[in-house]
Amino acid sequence: MKIPKRIQPLVEDGLVDQVLRQLMSGKEATVYVVQCGEAVRCAKVYKEADKRGFHQAVHYTEGRKVKNSRQARAMGKGSRYGRQEQEAAWQSHEVDALYRLAAAGVRVPQPYNFHEGVLLMELVTDAAGAPAPRLNDLALTPEQAREFHAVLIRQVVRMLCAGIVHGDLSEYNVLVDSAGPVIIDLPQAVDAAANNNASRMLERDVDNLAAYFGQFAPELLGTDYGKEIWSLYERGELQPDSPLTGTFKRNEKRVDLNEVMQVIDAAREEDALRRRMREES
Numbered sequence: 453m454k455i456p457k458r459i460q461p462l463v464e465d466g467l468v469d470q471v472l473r474q475l476m477s478g479k480e481a482t483v484y485v486v487q488c489g490e491a492v493r494c495a496k497v498y499k500e501a502d503k504r505g506f507h508q509a510v511h512y513t514e515g516r517k518v519k520n521s522r523q524a525r526a527m528g529k530g531s532r533y534g535r536q537e538q539e540a541a542w543q544s545h546e547v548d549a550l551y552r553l554a555a556a557g558v559r560v561p562q563p564y565n566f567h568e569g570v571l572l573m574e575l576v577t578d579a580a581g582a583p584a585p586r587l588n589d590l591a592l593t594p595e596q597a598r599e600f601h602a603v604l605i606r607q608v609v610r611m612l613c614a615g616i617v618h619g620d621l622s623e624y625n626v627l628v629d630s631a632g633p634v635i636i637d638l639p640q641a642v643d644a645a646a647n648n649n650a651s652r653m654l655e656r657d658v659d660n661l662a663a664y665f666g667q668f669a670p671e672l673l674g675t676d677y678g679k680e681i682w683s684l685y686e687r688g689e690l691q692p693d694s695p696l697t698g699t700f701k702r703n704e705k706r707v708d709l710n711e712v713m714q715v716i717d718a719a720r721e722e723d724a725l726r727r728r729m730r731e732e733s
Contacts, residue, residue, distance in 0.1 A: 458497045459484065461568050468495065468572070475583055480639060485575060485583070493564065494583075496571040498543045498639075543569055546639040549616055556614035557692065558607055559634045579630040587633065587664070588623040597668035603632050604661055605677050608654070610692050611635075612685050617642050617650045621657035623664040644685070651682045676700045 455463055455471050462468040470487040477483070481498045543566075550563040550573070562574040576584040592600065604626065611618060618625075618641055625637035644650045655678030666673035675698035683700065684690040 456482075456484065456497060458568070458570055459486070459495055462495065462565075462570055462572065465567065467565055467567060471495075478637075480637065486572070488564075488572070492575055493572055494561075494575040496573065498569050498571070543571070543639060545641065546637075547571060549638040549641045552614055553611060553616060553635075553638075556610055558610045558614065559632070560638070561634065561636060576627045576629050576634050576636075578628075584627040584629040584634065586624060587626040587628055590628060592665075592668045594669045597665040597672070600628070600633055601661060601665040601669070601672055604635075605658065605681075605696065606692075607633070607635055608658060608661075608677075609681055609690065609694065609696070612644055612654065612681060613690060613692050615644050617644050617647075617654045618657050619653045622660040651686075654678055654682055 453471055453473055459468060459471060468486045468488055472485040472487060472492070475483040475485050475494060481496045484495045484497065486493055486495045547563050547566045550560050553560045554562060561576055563571060564574070565572040578584045587600070604621075608618070608621070616638075618635065618638065620637065620640050621635070625635065627634045627636055642650050642653060644654075647653075658678035658681070662672050662675055662677070677696060677698050679700040680696060680698065681690065684694055
C-alpha cells in the first residue's frame with residue numbers, strides 16, 4: 453500500500469522497509485502492519501490532538517515530569533510551542549510506560565523505536581501468526597473468563613508495583629495471543645505516587661474488568677479487587693505475588709470527634725507556647 457506521510461521518515465531512516473496494511477484506527481491513533489527487515493511489526497501513528505477522541509484531561513497528566521523548566525513554563529502558558537511540547541510528551545509517555553512495564557514483567561507489546569510521532573513496536577499475534585484479536589471480539593466460556601480475569605488482575609498488580617496505573621483499562625485495550633492477555637494503549641497511564649486520581653482510576657480499571665468478565669462468570673461481579681489492591685499499595689505491602697481475596701473490609705469504626713478536637717487543641721496550645729517563648733527570648 454501507499455506509504456502514509458507520517459511513516460515516510462521511518463522509511464527514509466531505514467527503520468521501516470514496507471507498509472503492508474492498516475491494522476486498525478482508533479480514538480488515539482492509526483496502527484499499520486509494517487515490514488522491518490525480516491520482522492513484521494506495527495507502527496502506531498498518533499493522531500493530531502484536535503482529531504483525537506481521547507483528550508489530555510488534567511487528571512491524567514497530573515504529576516507527569518517534563519524535561520526542563522522552559523518546557524514546563526511553555527506548557528503552562530499554552531503557547532504554540534507549549535502545545536507542541538505537551539503533545540510530544542503525551543505521545544512519548546506511552547513509550548516510557550511500555551519499557552518500564554516490560555521490565556517489570558507486565559505483558560505489553562515490546563517497543564522498538566519512537567520517531568516523529570510514530571511508535572514502532574511488536575505486532576502481537578495469535579497461534580497462527582495473524583494479528584491477535586481484542587478481548588471484546590472473543591466469546592468466552594466461564595472458565596476462560598475466570599482465567600483471563602485472574603491473569604489481568606495480576607497484571608494490574610504488577611503495573612502498580614512498577615508505579616503505573618493504566619487509567620483506561622477495558623476489554624477494548626487488551627489483546628489475546630496464544631499465551632493469554634496482552635495490555636495495550638498506555639498514553640494516558642498515570643504515575644501512582646504522583647497523581648491524586650490514581651486510586652480512583654485503578655478501581656475503575658478493575659471494575660471494568662469485573663463488569664466485562666462478569667457477563668460470562670457472574671460471580672466476578674461481586675469482587676472488590678480494586679480497593680484491596682490499593683489498600684496493600686498504600687500500606688507499602690503490595691508485591692507482584694501478593695495473595696488477593698477479591699474482598700475488602702472497610703474500616704467502619706466511628707471517629708471520636710472529641711478525641712480529634714483534643715489533639716487539635718493540644719497542638720494549638722503547643723504552638724502558642726513556642727511563639728511566647730520566642731517572643732520572650
